[in-house]
Amino acid sequence: MMESELDQNVRDTIDLSTPAEDPDANEGAGLPQEELDRLTEELIAAFKTVFDPEIPVDIYELGLIYKVDVNDDRDVEIDMTLTAPGCPVAGDMPIWVENAARSVPGVREVKVNLTFEPPWDPSRMSDIARLELNMF
DSSP states (O other), X not given: OOHHHHHHHHHTTSOEEOOOSSTTTTTTOSOOHHHHHHHHHHHHHHHTTOBOTTSSSBHHHHTOEEEEEEOTTOOEEEEEOOSSXXXXXXXXXXXXXXXXXXXXXXXXXXXXXXXXXXXXXXXXXXHXXXXXXXXX
C-alpha cells in the first residue's frame, strides 16, 4: 500500500465533519470544504505531535483518536482513549491533545472527551505504527 493510500485509510477512521441539527436549516451554510480540508490536515498534524510516553509512536498512528467533530464555528470536539485505563498519563494526555488542537489556526474552542468504549487494542494502530513497533 502506498503511503498516501495509508494516510487516507487512517484519516478515514476519524470523523471530521460539521454536524448540524437540521441539515435543511443549514443549507448553504457551514464551513467551505477547502477550510474543512485545511483544518483536517492541520488537526492530524497536531495530533501527530503528541506521543504516548511509554510507546514511541504518536497518538494518531496508535489509533487513540476515535472521533473529531468540527462545527461551523470551528469549535472542535475530540473523543479519544488511552492504551489502558491505568495509563500513568491519563490525567495529562487529554490536556496535551487539547493543546495540540488549539494550536491549529482558526480553531476556537476545544473539548476532549476521554472514553474507554470501545476499549483500545492494537488492531486500531496504523501500519505505520505497526512498522515502527516491529509488529508485522
